[in-house]
Amino acid sequence: MKTIHYRRISLTVFTTLTLIISFIPANFLLVFQSPSVSAQTANSEALSLVKLGDYYKELNNIPRAIEFYQQGLAIAKANKDQSTAVSILKALSEVYLSQEDYAAAIDVSRQGLALAGEILDSSAEMKFLDYLSRAYYLIADYEQAIKYSQQHLASARTATFSGQFIQNHLTVTRRGKSVSDEAQALMTLGNIYYQKSEYDKAIDYYQQFLSIARSQKQRQGEGQVLGNIGLVYASKGEAAKAIDYFEKDLAIQREFRDRLGESQTLGYLASAYSRLKNYSKAVEYYQQSLLIAREVKYTRGEAINLYNLGLTLALFGKLPEAEKSLRDAIDVHESLRKKLGNNDAYKVSIFEQEAKIYQGLQQVLIGQEKNNEALEVSEWGRARAFVDLLARRLSTNGKGVTTSEPVVDKPTLPLLQKIAKQQNATLVQYSVIGDDKSKLYIWVIKPTGEVTFRESDLESLLQKENTTLAKLVTTSRQSIGVRGGIIASENLNQLKRLHELLIKPIADLLSSNENNRVIFIPQSSLFLVPFPALQDEQGKYLIEKHTILTAPSIQVLDLTRRQRGAETTTSLENALIVGNPIMPKVVLEPGQSPEQLKDLPWAKKEAQDIASLLKTDAITGKQATKAAIVKKMPSARIIHLATHGLLDDNRGLGSAIALAPSGNDNGLLTAEEILNLKLNADLVVLSACDTGRGRITGDGVIGLSRSLISAGVPSVIVSLWAVDDNSTSFLMTEFYKNLQQKLDKATALRKAMLTTMQKYPEPKYWAAFTLIGEY
Template sequence: MPNGGRARAFVDLLTQRLSTGDANPVIATPPSQEQIRQIAKAQNATLVQYSIIYDDFQIQGKREWRESALYIWVIQPTGEIAFRQVDLKPLWQKHNASLASSIVGNQEFLAVRSRSSFGSTQPQPNLPTLHQLLIEPIASLLPKDPDARVIFIPQRSLFQVPFPALQDANGTYLIQKHTILTAPSIQVLDLTRQQRQKLVQKPTNGRGSDLVLGNPTMPSVSLSPGEPKQQLSPLPGAEAEAIAIAPLLNTQAITGAQGTKAAIVQKMPQASIIHLATHGLLDDVRGLRSAIAMAPSGSDDGLLTAEEIFDMKLQANLVVLSACNTGEGRITGDGVIGLSRALISAGVPSVIVSLWAVPDAPTSELMQSFYQNLQNNPDKAQALRQAMLTTMKTHPGPRNWAAFILIGESE
């Protein structure tokens, strides 16, 4: 199965981390079909792996590299594998569009401040929807039971697809039919499972209370190279969210000047659940430079980078990055994956991140609902699904509830 070089390098690194400390750690090779079947059975989920295939075409006498097809593999919990292929050529031949541009257009459409500013990227009414391209070809292979888990393994730009918000011809959202998770690759699913098993085996006496950070005093950052630093805008909604959630986790919210990078980094290794309601800075060029904003103190700049997280040893079973993007620049899968990969590598089996800057009020509602559901049912994917269905009633627009994705383990 095709897999990007970055995902491979990440899996190699993780496999080394998870090896028993031998001098020659096993380097991950692409999983065999048998291993893939085993992973689907172990996850007790339907896996959906996407791969965009490119080809070179003669266009007006010039050779151009264009999207040719979408390959989709569906692996049932029984281990059965089905394959579907979608022709992507009509997108650029007929509509002068691409799958990547449809995704970005769709995301901007959901995340924009006002629809009037949407301009030329507005999806044309005759353009096939993402549901038609990504879901319809495999709809008959997906489980009928809404509680059964579906794990999407998207490639490249597909990581930005808000799968919960994809709508069928009747206007039904995918989250209304399925319990949804995401993973950067099939191997990562195997690894997050190992991380979870390690946590289950650990004695809990060293575990501290849960950690909730909301709206720390913001650091100053230069949003593009060479520009003067400016302070990130405060997030009063994130503070309210943290204060509302903390009692559900039997802890005190850390806010404002208390939320220094030094203090939070000291608390992170003991915490069971880590909830960070603050700005995330996503670096799409080099995912490891992505960072989480905290209050600066002493000589540190207040930015906890993915690179620093990589070197931490965490025992949290869940990290939630809420309010997770500043809205600066285009979000690509790599920025989001950069932070989530780093957390997984540090030992966390389940990470929730957002694909765009979500409005304050609905996020606060969604998160409170998520933690309430989690108290009644330890299945994180089902808790997130129920929270989305609840938030949808008061804030029907998908931009209000569809941004959050659960990467890794459900339980």
């Protein structure tokens, strides 16, 4: 388990004013607050409100401060006083960052950056770039953080070259000068690359910062970067060298009586001693760091210390104490998540860091043989943002207005057992554990409520086979020709090896009745596993023995069931069938010119055959425009899209379905656009390439399937790789024939796969599709 370190990003240290606002006469406050005082201009009124906001901020009455800032901002905007508006937005950005309200900080900083650009205020632009880089860093969206930090650095260096001196407001200390904007940008970039484990880049940026801090005689900045350099060495396994840097840093923090800096450095020292297996010393330093973090109300620091303390206590053999510390860390993180409001993207980003805490707690619980409690934690630690999003959608009325605050129940064991019973299926939940992914926990919940825990040993993968589970998943996909590789019988052993790790440990717990459903709940790289194609020792495929579905979490299954309501069968009426639209032009490689996607004649035949079965008309060619299809989607009960799929495994929400362009649109229906639709379909089939893929996160796969379920669809069929046009057409037609026989969706898909297997024996032709959600 890896120690978490959030790199230092200095926050302004506020001192309490000697002026106590409670002594301000009431009539003086009324004058400041009145929007119609004739003696004041609109400009002075806005500035007066800002002044009040500053007073309340210094007294740490943040809600009141924000209230006055927002009143002043409204007046400044109404009177088109852009300069005052920029000043207020800076104040708001700083307050929101100090309160760890990153969603609000990003929002106002973006407003400020645009406005500062309009009035050519380069100093303000740099501040907003810095705010944005820090906010994105703190929610672990490192690509956005790098983008804004690089812009900040370039602007700062341009300003320095032109003779300007722009003081950085973020590293104000109680004594001494501030470092420059250039130095602050260098520090942030070093922090980001440290988190990305790109240690050489991190040291390079830190050394540049150190040179500037020393040339400016900025002692506290020097101490901070010495600590950061120490962390890099600690992460590289050079703990003794790291301690030397940390002790120099600690002396400087104490010299300046910087309690926050002292807390962070104590935490760094603790991590170094833990690496040296001096656990008693590590625990002592973590506890000191935790006390100070609580004293200065640094919530993130409190969560980090609780997590690291928990890991160290576990290594020290004190499992009950470790459990308490990790549970406390989760509680603190919950308070941070609530501050992100309804912003799904920010919740996904911050959960990347939270996931480690849930994994650490699972290990501690399993170490105490609390297997069922570990299952609860495993479920609570996955698809959290997705569950929140679904719960919020379910709590809205038909007009999209929230009728009540969505309540997401904690996944207690009775709740999980109830869901298994409602699904009438065996649930198989996987949890990949450890920084080296050396453990695989598996829980099986039967429809009867019986819960069994098994563990799959991945150590042999690392030690004997020199590979990881993630790499094995990739090579297994390649072995069946998913990426055009050569198919050889010996390569199919990869599918057997995956079966040995994922299925064999629980095979005796799965029903011998092939019609009984098994729902797999994967994690991380396991989302890409072709479960139907896994083979046992006799070479029998898993789909031949079981009816298979997948889901990102057990609670998502429950929420999709609630989306579906009381319906138990799939209505084949009012179907929207689309095939082979006139393809759009797409940039397939960065820097290249757009090229038109290839025609898919079998997708057209597929759509026409299915439409004929369902007694409707297929929409193909130039009629299948994005605008026309999006207009029809909300009223359709079945949506079938046979076309090209485009994968975005960087951001996820850019994954798209290709439709015919028209007007000003490019013909690409993205996951981001689908997320904002309100759909009433019982089933959506994305008969295209890679539609089940996207950006794999701690919250699951961010892509088309997630967006469709969030938009109201209880069941989605998607593909895990680039599918063949001809065999896919055959498989999909068989699927709808099975639905006509009143089979449920999972059974219909299984039988279609088995029929396709007879005509196209190789797994790449029939094993790509998976049913996510309700059966």
